[in-house]
Amino acid sequence: MKTSADIRTLFLEFFRERGHEVVASSPLVPANDPTLLFTNAGMVQFKDVFVGKETRSYSRAASSQRCVRAGGKHNDLENVGYTARHHTFFEMLGNFSFGDYFKREAIQYAWEFLTQTAGLPAEKLWVTVYEEDDEAADIWLNEIGVDPDRFTRIGDKPGGARYESDNFWSMGDTGPCGPCTEIFYDHGPEVEGGPPGTPEEDGDRYIEIWNLVFMQYNRDKDGNMSPLPKPSVDTGMGLERLAAVLQGVHSNYEIDLFRNLILAAAEVVGVKDAGQSSLRVIADHIRSCAFLITDGVLPSNEGRGYVLRRIVRRAVRHGYRLGADGIFFHKLVAPLVAEMGEAYPELTQAQAQVERALRQEEERFAETLDQGMKILEADIAGLSGKEIPGETVFKLYDTYGFPVDLTADIARERELTLDMAGFEREMAAQRERARAASQFGADYSSDIEVRCSSEFTGYEHLIDRGRIAALFRGAEPVEVLHAGE
Ligand code: ATP
Ligand code: MG
Numbered sequence: 001m002k003t004s005a006d007i008r009t010l011f012l013e014f015f016r017e018r019g020h021e022v023v024a025s026s027p028l029v030p031a032n033d034p035t036l037l038f039t040n041a042g043m044v045q046f047k048d049v050f051v052g053k054e055t056r057s058y059s060r061a062a063s064s065q066r067c068v069r070a071g072g073k074h075n076d077l078e079n080v081g082y083t084a085r086h087h088t089f090f091e092m093l094g095n096f097s098f099g100d101y102f103k104r105e106a107i108q109y110a111w112e113f114l115t116q117t118a119g120l121p122a123e124k125l126w127v128t129v130y131e132e133d134d135e136a137a138d139i140w141l142n143e144i145g146v147d148p149d150r151f152t153r154i155g156d157k158p159g160g161a162r163y164e165s166d167n168f169w170s171m172g173d174t175g176p177c178g179p180c181t182e183i184f185y186d187h188g189p190e191v192e193g194g195p196p197g198t199p200e201e202d203g204d205r206y207i208e209i210w211n212l213v214f215m216q217y218n219r220d221k222d223g224n225m226s227p228l229p230k231p232s233v234d235t236g237m238g239l240e241r242l243a244a245v246l247q248g249v250h251s252n253y254e255i256d257l258f259r260n261l262i263l264a265a266a267e268v269v270g271v272k273d274a275g276q277s278s279l280r281v282i283a284d285h286i287r288s289c290a291f292l293i294t295d296g297v298l299p300s301n302e303g304r305g306y307v308l309r310r311i312v313r314r315a316v317r318h319g320y321r322l323g324a325d326g327i328f329f330h331k332l333v334a335p336l337v338a339e340m341g342e343a344y345p346e347l348t349q350a351q352a353q354v355e356r357a358l359r360q361e362e363e364r365f366a367e368t369l370d371q372g373m374k375i376l377e378a379d380i381a382g383l384s385g386k387e388i389p390g391e392t393v394f395k396l397y398d399t400y401g402f403p404v405d406l407t408a409d410i411a412r413e414r415e416l417t418l419d420m421a422g423f424e425r426e427m428a429a430q431r432e433r434a435r436a437a438s439q440f441g442a443d444y445s446s447d448i449e450v451r452c453s454s455e456f457t458g459y460e461h462l463i464d465r466g467r468i469a470a471l472f473r474g475a476e477p478v479e480v481l482h483a484g485e
């Protein structure tokens with residue numbers, strides 16, 4: 001069997017042999033982009049190369065990039081524990097062309113890698129292109145010879161803006177953009193879900209494994225698109241998704257690396273049945289938490305640190321759910337180092353600091369978790385409807401250190417919802433009290449934007465960085481995530 005580590009090497013060597021410079025993963029905190037919360041794709045470290053602001057000694061590169069998608073534009077936190085394919089932390093395998101090869105070679109390389117090097121049967125693969133990308137369609141259908149029955153053109157989202165499509169990528173509102181082509185793997189009729197482009201596509205039967213982005217245009221502020229003088233390629237394939245396919249399992253959580261982490265989690269939590277979703281959540285979260293700390297993030301009440309705190313506390317709560325007796329989460333750093341330390345020496349090096357930081361955060365939350373849970377359970381037991389009152393959500397948040405998404409996670413398990421309007425009223429009252437107590441007479445209300453969603457897509461308080469200290473003076477603990485991160 002090919003292990004995750006074997007597959008990472010297989011990919012990088014394939015592209016090295018084809019003239020690509022193998023570049024190490026960059027850290028999770030992006031060096032060149034303050035607007036981005038975390039590195040969430042392989043191309044992030046090459047952004048300036050793509051826009052021509054930076055030049056390198058090579059025009060082809062390949063990497064296995066550590067990524068976090070929790071908070072920010074790409075947020076998969078709420079998918080963890082529910083889908084077979086999403087993590088908060090994952091590795092993105094990618095090959096890149098900086099004005100070197102374009103669609104033809106990119107598609108040929110991808111197909112050759114999957115069907116020959118990795119040995120996947122062509123009839124298990126499904127290909128999509130952007131609706132208008134005749135060039136890519138022609139390469140797939142007439143040069144590669146994919147079966148037209150497993151090929152879909154994907155257009156703009158119904159009701160969405162022009163070029164708002166899963167198969168059209170843009171760096172931002174302006175700048176490089178272009179069509180994508182994606183490759184899916186069919187895990188078979190036993191799994192629920194339909195092919196891409198159908199209403200059932202969000203199921204886990206057809207799992208997207210590789211996205212090839214063709215940076216073809218530059219979009220200006222008026223929305224005009226002009227062809228880029230040197231079109232480029234950016235691709236991304238989830239290592240864990242590819243490993244699942246190559247190891248003959250359906251879920252990412254059944255691959256070698258995750259099996260070991262889940263067993264370790266079961267052991268430190270003290271449960272026998274390793275099939276529980278909470279163990280998957282814990283195994284997922286130890287990776288994002290440990291790597292975020294390795295890359296310099298520490299749990300805090302704002303920005304990146306608050307995202308980290310939210311993930312740690314969710315993991316700890318899932319342990320509590322399984323009946324963990326005392327703190328456990330930091331004990332998973334050693335098993336993680338055993339799995340990933342060789343590929344990521346920085347993780348091994350930071351092991352002691354990571355353990356310390358996690359332990360501290362666990363101890364801190366342990367003081368209020370049990371009490372908060374008892375209050376919540378009592379409230380739920382007395383509930384007449386299906387909604388947890390805003391006062392409770394606020395009390396848990398304000399006094400017991402329960403981030404709102406953590407309470408939402410519990411509610412979702414019980415098929416309950418949160419009274420977010422009530423929560424916001426409590427927040428507003430809190431701010432009012434803080435303002436009255438503040439020595440400043442100014443009105444800060446316009447600095448605050450509280451954004452929330454009823455669909456568990458995460459809850460983010462976007463608050464002006466400079467004003468926060470004054471704003472919440474005397475009203476701790478308050479947890480915020482800053483705007484623009
Ligand atoms: P999905 O539609 O399944 O959420 P995506 O379209 O958001 O995936 P891309 O942004 O195209 O993903 O990222 C490129 C590749 O990275 C995907 O094809 C997939 O293999 C992998 N990937 C993306 N998000 C995750 C995740 N949360 N966990 C694991 N792998 C992921
Ligand atoms: Mg996604």
Ligand code: MG
Pocket residue numbers: 166208
């Ligand atoms: Mg997708």
Ligand code: MG
Pocket residue numbers: 182208211
């Ligand atoms: Mg995609």
